[in-house]
Amino acid sequence: SQTIHQWPATLVQPVGSPLSLECTVEGTSNPNLYWYRQAAGRGLQLLFYSVGIGQISSEVPQNLSASRPQDRQFILSSKKLLLSDSGFYLCACRTGGIGELFFGEGSRLTVL
Amino acid sequence: AQTVTQSQPEMSVQEAETVTLSCTYDTSESDYYLFWYKQPPSRQMILVIRQEAYKQQNATENRFSVNFQKAAKSFSLKISDSQLGDAAMYFCAYRSVFGNEKLTFGTGTRLTIIP
Numbered sequence: 001s002q003t004i005h006q007w008p009a010t011l012v013q014p015v016g017s018p019l020s021l022e023c024t025v026e027g028t029s030n031p032n033l034y035w036y037r038q039a040a041g042r043g044l045q046l047l048f049y050s051v052g053i054g055q056i057s058s059e060v061p062q063n064l065s066a067s068r069p070q071d072r073q074f075i076l077s078s079k080k081l082l083l084s085d086s087g088f089y090l091c092a093c094r095t096g097g098i099g100e101l102f103f104g105e106g107s108r109l110t111v112l
Numbered sequence: 113a114q115t116v117t118q119s120q121p122e123m124s125v126q127e128a129e130t131v132t133l134s135c136t137y138d139t140s141e142s143d144y145y146l147f148w149y150k151q152p153p154s155r156q157m158i159l160v161i162r163q164e165a166y167k168q169q170n171a172t173e174n175r176f177s178v179n180f181q182k183a184a185k186s187f188s189l190k191i192s193d194s195q196l197g198d199a200a201m202y203f204c205a206y207r208s209v210f211g212n213e214k215l216t217f218g219t220g221t222r223l224t225i226i227p
Contacts, residue, residue: 032213034213034215042219042220043116043203043217043218043219043220044157044203044217046214046215046216049213049214051213057213059214088155090157092157094213098145098162098164099145099207099209099215100145100147100159100162101157101159101215102159103156103157103158104156105154105155105156106155106156108155
C-alpha cells in the first residue's frame with residue numbers, strides 16, 4: 001500500500017517570505033495527487049490536483065502554486081506568504097479504485 | 113456544484129454506547145461515491161468507510177456502518193460499541209463518478225467519547 005510523506009511537519013514563516021512544502025509518495029506509481037488546506041474549525045478545501053507529471057489543476061485562485069516535477073513528488077509553493085495562508089496542509093493521493101484518497105500526516109504552517 | 117453538510121459540529125457518546133453522525137449532500141448526479149473520514153488528534157486523515165451510490169446495501173466495516181438514503185441524500189455514520197480511540201473529527205465526503213477529481217468535504221463533527 002502507498003505511503004505519503006510530507007515535510008516539514010511544522011513551519012513558522014513571516015509574512016512575505018517564500019514557502020515550499022513537499023510531498024512524496026511511495027508504494028505506487030502514476031498516482032493522482034492533491035493538496036488540501038484545512039483552516040481551524042473548518043473542512044478541507046481542495047487547492048490543487050495533478051493527474052500526471054507537469055499537469056496541475058488549480059481549484060482556488062490565490063498566491064499559492066503547485067508543481068509536480070516527478071511522478072511521485074508534489075510541491076506546494078508561494079513567493080510571498082500572507083497571514084491568510086496559515087493552516088494545515090494535507091497532501092493526498094488516489095491510485096484508482098472508487099476514488100478514496102489516502103492522506104499524508106500534514107504540514108502545519110503559521111504565518112506571522 | 114455539490115455540497116456536503118454536517119449539521120452537528122460536536123457530538124459526545126458514552127463509552128460502549130452507539131452514536132450516529134449525520135451527513136446530507138446535494139447533487140444532481142445519479143452515480144457518485146460517499147466516504148467517511150476520521151481525523152484523530154494526530155491530524156492524519158484516515159478512511160473509515162465508503163459507499164457507492166449504485167449499491168443499495170449499506171456499507172459496514174466492523175463497528176462502523178452507514179445508513180445511505182439516496183432519495184433523501186443522506187449518509188449517516190453509526191459507530192457501535194464506542195471506544196476511546198474513536199474520539200476524533202469525522203468528515204463526510206462526496207465524489208462524482210464522472211471526470212471530476214474533486215472530493216468535496218463537509219465541515220466535520222467532533223466526536224468525544226466519555227469514559
